[in-house]
Amino acid sequence: MTQAFWTFIALVSHWRRHPVNFGALFVGLAIATALWSGVQALNEHARASYDRAASIFGAGGARSIVPTRGGSVSQDLFVKLRLAGWKVSPVLEGTVRIHGKRFRLIGIEPVTLPREAGVAVVAGEGALGAFLKPPGRMIVTPETLRELSAAESVAIVIDGGKTLPPIEALAAALPGALVVDIGVAQAVLNRPEQISRLIFKEPPSAVAPPLATVAGDALRLVPPREEESDIRRLTESFxxxxxxxxxxxxxxxxxxxxxxxxxxxxxxxxxxRTMRAVGVSARTLIVAMLGELALLALVAGSAGVGAGYLLAAALLPDMAASLDGLYGARVAGQLALDPMWWISGLGIAVIGSLVAAGGGLFKAFYLPVLMAAQPFAWRQVQQKFLWRRSVLGALGIAAFLVAHFYGKGLYAAFGMIAGLLLGAALLLPLLLDGVLRLGEKYASQPLAQWFWADCRQQLPGLSLALMALLLALSTNVGVGAMVEGFRKTFTQWLDERLVAEVYFEVAGNAETQQIEAWLEKRPEVSAILPMSKIKIRLGGWPVDIVGMKPHETYRNHFPMLSETGDAWGELQRGEGALVSEQLARRLDLALGSTLDVPAADGQWRVRIAGIFPDYGNPKGQLRIDIDRLMRLWPETPRMGYSLRTAPKAVPELIDALQTEFGQQISQISDQAAIKNLSMRIFERTFAVTAALNLLTLLVAGIALLANFLTLGNVRLAQLAPVWAVGVSRMRLAQLEFLRVLLLAAVTSAFALPLGLALAWQLVAVVNVQAFGWRLPFHVFPAQLGQTVALALLTAAAAAIWPIIRFVRITPAALAKVFANER
Amino acid sequence: MAGETRASLLRVAGLKKSFTTPQGRLAILKGVDLELDVGSSLALMGESGSGKSTLLHLIAGLDDADEGEIFLDDVAVTRLPDFGRAALRRETLAVVFQQFNLIPSLTIRANVAFQARLAGRLDPVWREELVGRLGLENLMERYPEQLSGGQQQRVAIARALAPRPRLLLADEPTGNLDEATADDFIKLTTEVVAATGCAFLMITHSKRLAARLERQVTLSSGVIKEL
Known part of the structure; x- marks a missing residue:
């Protein structure tokens, strides 16, 4: 124990004398832990929110009955079921907008509600009384209260003019939801006598008839965890x-x-060597080194986990906005993490450090004592690993090819990327060595010959940092090309998809005829394009069936990936349907395939007449003629309208609509506003990716800096002889700088094709597997140039300080190298 | 010392060692026999490449012999595993190298105490005495790089003797020192070694310095010859 302790003290004393090297190691470890634990914090937090949201109706074994065709049903069914012996409790769910922001409104009936249901947040007789007695209560979480920019006991007015009950904030409430009495919800949502869900805990009495006997096919029993798995499945790719x-x-x-x-x-x-010579056994040395590593990992890992928390907190708003915008999944705005997250963060730091340094420890254990006495024995050994590393690299590329040809699914796609990136990174030293050999071969001047040879000599010491740079740069190129390509495609798609000038949603079904009649009389409105939507499940996936009018506007502009010769004619005749790309992939549908859709009066068989891109929509979509939809599902209300009009008439038309129909119109926007909103969601979706991308490059820069600093003293011994034979310090510094730029430039030259391969993998494989859509592959030359510039800048920034240190070194200090020569 | 009988401390018998070179196996030690008594001193001389350092490394348990035996205090060094050899270096013998081999990140005070602490027998009184005898009092808070070669070698001796070893091995300890400093160093070392009663085996090229020790042998053609 004494031996291990004093060996440990001697090892640790090294860092006191080399604080910059220690700093690089500490920062590297802390950043690695921070990035990993930060991302895990975001994932954990989001999943916890989904679980909470999913358990709102299903906790404690409570089950749900929902309308088979989505939407809502008459509350008479609730009464019938109760009378038949089903101890169900009614719920009405809907969406309200407050200051333009969407909130989920849930109406409950607290008296019959099973206590185990997560939504049962009203407890105690006093609370129950206040909840039920006018004006009632609206239960929200403290975070939602902040989002509403309101205080407790305040009654909020929603967009459209209706007033909600006074707010009561409870920590146990559902994130992002407003819970009110069902009567209030029916009034606010303008759905009198309607319910959207029935919850029950106790099984129906023995004499109770089956559900189908009471409700026909209007209601279905939700299988346990179906809703949870829906949101999990949809967001899993994200x-x-x-x-x-x-x-x-x-x-x-x-x-x-x-x-x-x-x-x-x-x-x-x-x-x-000294320690071994004075009696430290190899075993004690390894124990002390392991102790040093574990301590470092714990300290730097703790700092990293703390930084990861801050990183997650900083990225949470963007992620929450993406998840809300893309999937409608609400994530609580305040990070709340399990203690296991902190422990696992530290675990990653310790395990990662052991794996990262384990090879070195293993070699140290087997390095003969006398071998250790030779300077750079480590590097000599390392040279032998060059070929081994290359073989591993080749194996990585082989794994990529195997996954490419035989793999299936998102995990295989990521395995493919991992194989490609790691394989290429491991092959980098060999490729760099080849390039430098060529330079050496064609150099004729002695200084140039020394320069190339010196570059090769530096390779083993710098190879890991250059590999990190390669990974960071190729990710930058790949992700950058994917995001830019997506942006370009998305913008074009929005331009084609959003051709109408005005869009609005209606609050209820009753007024739509009046609205349509009013619009038909407006001379500035050249086309009224109604839209209806119904939710069903196809092949186990949630699918929206959208009814649309096959108007000229769509015939001329609606973007399609492929279509039959008479797609719109088929749609109009009710024979064909348009299917979104992601649904076509999920259900393996092609043009001309037929699809059986469960309709109100049995199965409806429809032919696929067209496949359209539907970027950003996690749900599958089937578009059919609106009249056909109304015949198949007669209860379906109109959801909204698109209007064609002259662009200059837009503001006046919006004003007139709002004046005429007020709260009947729940949301109205012009084309520009909708495009803006879509682009904003898009940008926020990739904000997290962009931040991680930049941080990865920063980490690579730190890796380079750490290497240059650590090699600083070694470099002095290598440069001093060249200085002694008459090359000035300034010239040597210039050559040092050139060396760094050369290595970075060659690395970035390899990073560009690798990055483009990664981009192709992302757009053609990962996106297809993850989201169900395939993007066109674009190459952006300016972005590639920018990446090379970024690589040079990163390398130059990392090299500048050590080089300045070298320029400033006194001749006496350089001469000292020879004084210490052995 | 003549007529005085001293027990044997180190016995090397039939020691052989060869290395692989591009030209094939090269035998360095071809059957070395050597004995060293408790408290005695011996200078090992020989041409460069004759195998002096190899012999010293084998005695210190830093390398493996091909054949032969080394007994230190009746312990067969050649049969010990790494852990046992490390214990031997820690507790029974000490090595001083030409390159001083101090730990650059520790102060002189910590360097001097290092091996004794490892052995678990740091005696502060003895350490202070050593420091005083070797003239290191004013250097204790410095780092090795701030000392001259002669000063660093004195620190190396202090570190080696601090745990009171039975045998001190020195591999050309004066190789990096000028003549006057080397003389000084040998004088101090022999005095301190004599005070501890430990045996002293020193490799040197200098006949003048070798003459300051009790016995002189040479390693030539892989075997030991008395001078």
Whole structure:
């Protein structure tokens, strides 16, 4: 124990004398942990929110009965079921807008509601009385209260003019939801006597007839966890993408740890030899090194986990907005994490450090004592690993090819990317060595010959940092090209899809005829395009069936990926349907395929007449003629309208509509506002990715800086002989700078094709697997140029300080190198 | 010392060691026999490449012999595992190298105490005495790089003797020192070694310095010859 302790003290004393190297190692480890735990914090937090949302009706074994065809049904069915012995409680769900923001409104009946249901937040007789007695109560979480910009006991007026009951904030309430009495909800949502769900806990009495006997096919029993798995399944791809980027950034961070610890080991070779010579056994040395590593991992890991929390808190609003915008999944705005998250963050730091430094420890254990006495024995050994590394690289590429040809699913797609990136990174030293050999071969001047040879000599020490740079740059190119390509495609798609000048939603079904009649009389309105929507399940997936009018506007502009010769004619005749790309992929539908759709009066068989892109929509969509939809599902209300009019008539038309119909119109916007909103959701969706991308590059820059600093003293011994034979310090500094730029430029030259391959993987494989849509592949030359510039800038920024240190060194200090020569 | 009988401390018998070179196996030690008594001193001389350092490394348990035996205090060094050899270096013998091999990140005070602490037998009184005898009092809070070569070698001796080893091995300890500093160093070392009663085996190229020790042997053609 004494031996291990004093060996540990001697090892640790190295860092006191090399604080910058320690800083690089500490920061590398902390950043790796922060990026990983930050991303995990976001995922965990979001999943916890989904679970909470899903358990709102299903907790404690409570079950739900919902309308088979979505929407709502008459509350008479509730009465019938109660009378038949089903102890059900009615719920009405809907959406209200407050200051333009969407909120989920849930109306409950607290007396019959099973106490186990998560939505049963009204407890105690006093609370129950206040909830039921006018003006009632609206239960929200404290976070939702902040989102509403309101105070407790305040009665909020929703967009459209109706007033909600006074607010009461409860921590146990559902994030993003407003819980009110069902009567209030029916009035506010303008759905009198309607219910959207029935909840029950106790099984129906033995004499109670089956559900179908009481309600026909109007209601269905929701299988346990169906709703939870829906949101989980829809958002899984989003979280997997996030995890993949977090993992990549974390990997780059551990490259720093690997490089820094390896270099520190090299620096401490003499010390290791001395310790071995004075009686420290290999076992004690390894124990002390492990202790040092574990302590470092715990301290830096704690800092990393803390930084990860801050990172997650900073990125949470963007992620929450993306999840809300894309999937309608509400995520609580305040990070609340399980203690296991903190422990697992530290675990990652410790395990990652052991793996990153483990190879070095293993080699240290088997390195003969006398071998350790030779300077750079580590590097000599490392040279032998060059080929082994290349073989591993080739295996990585082989894994990529196997996954490419035989893999299926999103995990295979990510496996493919991992194989490609790691394989290429491991092959980088060999490729760089080849390029530098060529340079050396064609150099004729002695200084140039030395320069190329010196670059090659530096390769083993710098290879890990350059590999990290390669990974960061290729990710930058790949993700950048994917996001830019997506932006370009998305913008074009929005332009084609949103051709109408005015869009509005209606609050209820009753007034739509009046509204249509009023619009028909308006001379400035050239086309009224109504839209209805019904939710069903196809092949286990939630699907929206949208009814639309096959008007010229759509015939000329609606973007399609493929269509039959008479797609719109088929649609109009009720024979054909248009299917979204993601639904076509999920259900394996092609043009001309037939699809059986469960309708109100049995199965409806329809032919696929067209496949259209539907970017950003996690749900599948089937578009059919609106009249056909009304015949198949007669109860379906009109959801909204698109209006064609002259652009200059838009403001006046919107004003007139609002004046005439007031709260009957729940949401009205012009084309520009909708495009703006869509682009905003798009930008926020990729904000997290962009932040991780930038951080990964920053980590690579730190890896380079750490390497340059750690190699600083070694470099002095290598440069001093060249200086001694008459090359000035300034010239040597220039050559040092050139060397760094050269290595960064060659690395970025490899990063560009690798990044483009990654971009192709992302758009053609990952997006298809994750979201169900395939994007066109674009190459952006300006972006590639920008990446090369970024690489050079990163390398130059990392190299500048060590070079300035070298320029400032006194001749006496340089001469000292020879004084210490052995 | 003549006529005085001292027990044997180190016994090397039939020691052989060869290395692989591009030209094939090269035998360095071809059957070395050597004995060293408790408290005695011996200078090992020989041409460069004759195998002096190899012999010292084998005695210190830093390398493995091909054949032969090394007994230190009747312990067969050649048969010990790494852990046992490390214990031997820690507790029974000490090595001083030409390159001093101090731990650069520790102060002189910590360096001097290092091996004794490892052995679990740091005696502060003895350490202070050593520091005083070797003239290191004013250097204790400095780092190795701030010391001259002669000063660093004195620190190395202090570190080696702090745990009171039975045998001190020195591999050309004066190789990096000028003549006057080397003389000084040998004088101090022999005095301190004599005070501890430990045996002293020193590799040197200098006949003048070798003459300051009790016995002189040379390693030539892989075997030991008395001078």
């Amino acid at each position: 979280h997997l993408n996030l995890t993949a980027f977090g993992l990549l950034a974390c990997l780059v961070g551990f490259f720093i740890v690997h490089a820094a610890f390896g270099l520190a080991f090299e620096q401490r070779l003499a010390m290791v």
